[in-house]
Amino acid sequence: MTGAPDVLLLLVLVTDLFIVASGRLKACVRATAAQGVLLAALPLALWVPRGDANLAHVVVIGVGALVVKAIVIPSRLLRSAREAGARREVAPYVSLHVSVLMGALLVMLSLWLARALALAPAAGGGERAALLVPASFATVLLGFLMLVARRYAVTQVVGYLMLDNGVFIFGQRLVGAVPVLVELGILLDLLAAVFVMGIAMHHIGREFDHIDTRALSTLRD
Amino acid sequence: MVLALLVLVPAALGLLALVWRQVRVQLAALLGAAALHLVLTAAAWVSRPPAFGAYLALDDVGLLFLSITSVLFAAVAVYAVGYLTAPTHDEPARLHRFVPFLLLFLAAMTLVTATQHLAVLWVAIEMTTLTSAPLVYFYRRGPALEAAWKYLMICSVGIALALLGTFFLGAAEAAAGAAxxxxxxxxxxxxxxMPRPWLRAAFVLALVGYGTKMGLAPLHTWLPDAHSQAPSPVSALLSGALLNCAFLGVLRFFQVCLASGDAGFARTLLLLLGFVSIAVATAFLLGQRDVKRLLAYSSVENMGIMAVGVGLGGAAAYGAMLQAVGHSLAKAGLFFLAGNVLRAYGSTAAGEIRGALRRLPVSGPLLLALVLAIGGLPPFSLFMSEYTIVQAAVGGGHPWLGALLAALLAVAFLAMAAVLLPGLQGRGERRGGAVREGFLAAAPPLALAAGVLVLGVWVPPALSRLLGSVATSLGGAGS
Structure with missing residues (x-):
């Protein structure tokens, strides 16, 4: 387990746990931005040293991820948080201690799952980074944890973003299979999703004076 | 070229409507896009368009779902003109918040049907969520916002899993030695x-991801909220076209499983989720008080029936595809009628509606006809398809599944009839006499009901051939 990609992936795992553990909304969003920077560097670290991938493709993906995941979306989230007058705490359903404990368990589950589903190293990039598949699974699972264990709309979007980051990590096995246009389409979809969510949060904030999702449970049978 | 135009025309007109807010432009863009889309789809029937570029290609399954979308959109466009310009409507000036998204929504759904690249398919399905969410919260009231928020979050998260499933397939493809x-x-x-664990994991993720969007229970929780809070023409499009598009996502993964020679696993899962959906939907149909929620749960039930049909295979796959056609026509018509009822009674609560047969001389009888149609009674199209599926289940060595399906369908029909039929009877003179229904409000549901009736009696040979070849490509048999 050596090399730049594995170091990056290890840092991704650290940001995952930091997001789950942090009690402040701003810190949470900033950690998401940091994770975005790590993800932007990942394709470069994975594919440039070998020199067998289309360099322009890899750079475009890296820059795209940097702009979308590390700059635009986090700043939009911070704005949503300010606009909607969200308090600075993350308002967990599950206490932070328990969240961290569950997070650690989910990371271990991911390591086990990646071993159990061991993929024969072939044309993919699996052999280039031992942590690629487990880090991907862990980010997805911790994203789920954020989605279900937090009350504010902003933190739920952070969870969705982590989920998407996890999928992005797994997608790095397939550079070349997904055409660059489509990959940018995926990033653009994510961007649009967060913007539409941001607009929805804006209206929710005006309608209910807060963005606590507990208010959003009147529709039922 | 035809394929590119199919996607680009509504997208371009949608962008035009986004910047040019004049009412006349909005209406022209809406009707123009609907008409052009219909013409282009007809052209695709006459001669199958060749693949365009690396991403656009239309096969039989795509053509079937494209046609459903196109016909439904035309009906929705006509109905929406009347709906949005009605004098009783709060602010007709809100047109510019409706038409552009509706057109972009159409472009996204068209792309879903016209691509065979699974990553492009994913991008398109996510686009359908994003373009339709503003339509769901068109009214910007608290409940509509709640519905839109649930719709956005639940579907986006679900679809993110489907992307993971897509990447799993790519990894499995690489592991199989191919680029x-x-x-x-x-x-x-x-x-x-392909290594089996990865293929199976990919199918599970796709079924959960796209299944969420398709409304399969227990992942359907967004569906009744979004369908009941959205304006009626949007509900019609969500139920009749969007759910099918999500189903197409599942079917693409199913086709890969079929090609692997290991489809048993996928079939079992489709059957399981299908039956759970039918059972859960039936439970919520019983004693449902809101007409639009009732229709939404009926959609969950119908998507379950289609999943069961594909899961069974054989002639049931043909039945499932016919069911998709019949359900789309009937359900869109029912949502239009729910819109007319809402306008006449100011409510969609079943208890508020009395004497609809007299008060709404066109919509009332149509409502009766379409309730019978969606319940699977002869001579309507859904009777044919449901009968085909049940018969295929029994004939294919699953008599218990066939009996269970028939029993659930009967209960679901009784539950729907028990809610909707009382509202049709009675005099209802307390609220005044018959309401004048405009042509634009009455013609679209009338046309759709006629379609459901005709298809129940006679399936045109061209459609029958298409359904047969779609069924064959889904591991079934033509009928």
Missing amino acids: PTLTLSGLMRAAPA
Whole structure:
């Protein structure tokens, strides 16, 4: 387990746990931005040293991820948080201690799952980074944890973003299979999703004076 | 070229409507896009358009779902003109918040049907969520916002899982020794050599992800909220076209499983989720008080029936595809009628509606006809398809599944009839006499009801051939 990609992936795992553990909304969003920077560097670290991938493709993906995941979306989230007058705490359903404990368990589950589903190293990039598949699974699972264990709309979007980051990590096995246009389409979809969510949060904030999702449970049978 | 135009025309007109807010432009863009889309789809029937570029290609399954979308959109466009310009409507000036998104929504759904690249398919399905969410919260009231928020979050999260499933397929394709392409043909070629755990994991993720969007229980929780809070023409489009598009996502993965020679696993899962959906939907149909929620749960039930049909295979796959056609026509018509009822009674609560047969001389009888149609009674199209599926289940060595399906369908029909039929009877003179229904409010549901009736008696040979070849490509048999 050596090399730049594995170091990056290890840092991704650290940001995952930091997001789950942090009690402040701003810190949470900033950690998401940091994770975005790590993800932007990942394709470069994975594919440039070998020199067998289309360099322009890899750079475009890296820059795209940097702009979308590390700059635009986090700043939009911070704005949503300010606009909607969200308090600075993350308002967990599950206490932070328990969240961290569950997070650690989910990371271990991911390591086990990646071993159990061991993929024969072939044309993919699996052999280039031992942590690629487990880090991907862990980010997805911790994203789920954020989605279900937090009350504010902003933190739920952070969870969705982590989920998407996890999928992005797994997608790095397939550079070349997904055409660059489509990959940018995926990033653009994510961007649009967060913007539409941001607009929805804006209206929710005006309608209910807060963005606590507990208010959003009147529709039922 | 035809394929590119099919996607680009509504997208371009949608962008035009986004910047040019004049009412006349909005209406022209809406009707123009609907008409052009219909013409282009008809052209695709006359001669199958060749693949365009690397991403656009239309096969039989795509053509079927494209046609459903196109016909439904035309009906929705006509109905929406009347709906949005009605004098009783709060602010007709809100047109510019409606038409552009509706057109972009159409472009996204068209792309879903016209691509065989699974990553493009994913991008398109996510686009359908994003373009339709503003339509769901068109009214910007608290409940509509709640519905839109749930819709956005639940579907986006679900679809993110489907992307993971798509990447799993790519990894499996690479592990099979091929350069990963993520195109349907490439995946189907590589399928026999794919490592089974990854292929199965990919199918599970796709079924959960796209199944969420398709409204399969227990992942359907967004669906009744979104369908009941959205304006009626949007509900019609969500239920009749969007759910099918999500189903198409599942079917693409199913086709790869079929090509791998290991479809038993996928069939079992489709049957399981299908039956759970029918059972859960039936439970919520019983004693449902809101007409639009009732229709939404009926959609969950129908998507379940389609999943069961594809899961059974054989002639049931043909039945499932016919069911998709019949359900789309009937359900869109029912949502239009729910809109008319809402306008006449100011409510969609079943208890508020009395004497609809007299008060709404066109919509009332149509409502009666379409309730019978969606309940699967002869001579309507859904009777034919449901009968085909039940018969295929019994004939294919699953008599218990067939009996269970028939029993659930009967209960679901009784539950719907028990809620809706009392509202049709009675005099209802307390609220005044018959309401004048405009042509634009009455013609679209009338046309759709006629379609459901005709297809129940006679399936045109061209459609029958298409349904047969779609069923064959889904591991079934033509009828």
